[in-house]
Amino acid sequence: MALVEVTVIPLGTGSTSLSSFVAGCVRVLEQAEDVKYQLTPMGTVLEGDLPRLMELVRQMHEQPFLAGATRVSTTIRIDDRRDKEGTMQGKVASVETKLITPGGTD
Template structure:
């Protein structure tokens, strides 16, 4: 599995805040069935690379459908194929290393 970090920002909208837009994007993520976690600066999604590229496109295009004049999307994909990774694994690894610095 791979991890996607994505931030989708609709521009050219009347509203100053983005929470209503993000809530709409979260509905799409829920419908995708892919595990995801919202954070203060974006969203982490877990899936195959193909699934992640597909959901990224869906999220990006959704903002245009909802009336945005411009959409700015930033994404990073970590596609590790030598071992299974899931949301939270990287944070857990750092926390474990902090708890036992000799490793």
């Protein structure tokens, strides 16, 4: 299972407000029942099968164009750990455990 952080930035929109464009991207994810996601103030983290996540990123990248943007910049970061299954919740829990018991191992 992979984690992908994606930030889609519409340019050439004529406005500094981008929330309606972000909402269009999130609608793509709402329809993807096989993928977990977490919206953050600066991007979105996706959890699932890497080929599926990449397809969703492509669809998210297209949303601002469909809403009238003339240019879109998309940034992607991939965490694809293959020695054990990684999840959004598991990564956060690992850090929280170390806050309680410093020096713990993975």
